[in-house]
Amino acid sequence: MAAKLAQLRAQAARAAEFASKHGGAYYKEVMEKNKQYVVQPPTVEKCQELSKQLFYTRLASLPGRYEAFWKELDSVKQVWKNRKDLKVEDLGIATLFGVELYAWFCVGEIVGRGFTLTGYKV
Structure with missing residues (x-):
């Protein structure tokens, strides 16, 4: 230290x-x-x-x-x-957007906890 x-x-x-x-x-x-x-x-x-x-x-x-x-x-x-008229490409883009949004929220939580996964600093 x-x-x-x-x-x-x-x-x-x-x-x-x-x-x-x-x-x-x-x-x-x-x-x-x-x-x-x-x-x-x-x-x-x-x-x-x-x-x-x-x-x-x-x-x-x-x-x-x-x-x-x-x-x-x-x-x-x-x-x-x-939605029944949507193409697979459109659904893929929407899915990728949702995954990216979720990932940003997860990264934000990790950063908010001080870059720890459990919330406890070692």
């Missing part, structure tokens, strides 16, 4: 040293590439205004998303009504 801690400290020190040497240049490069996205003057008031604009813009998009959701649900209902 002590060896792992010392190794972690050494890695953290190397990362901090690298960031202190190259961080400023990286920051300048990123800001130069993305200067068209910076609002002038960059003040706290402007940031608060942009934050409110983002919030209310997203809020305004909810009715459109709601309509899109119900259209998608209607198309799924239509496919379910005509």
Whole structure:
């Protein structure tokens, strides 16, 4: 345990040293590439205004998303009504999608437990 801690400290020190040497240049490069996205003057008031604009813009998009959701649900209902006309390829794609979704949930659970299968850390 002590060896792992010392190794972690050494890695953290190397990362901090690298960031202190190259961080400023990286920051300048990123800001130069993305200067068209910076609002002038960059003040706290402007940031608060942009934050409110983002919030209310997203809020305004909810009715459109709601309509899109119900259209998608209607198309799924239509496919379910005509399920006897489905091809094997369509069923295979749907099955793969379901398996992938289930796998992501399982992986999420494992990650949530700290990458352990039983929930107990050794």
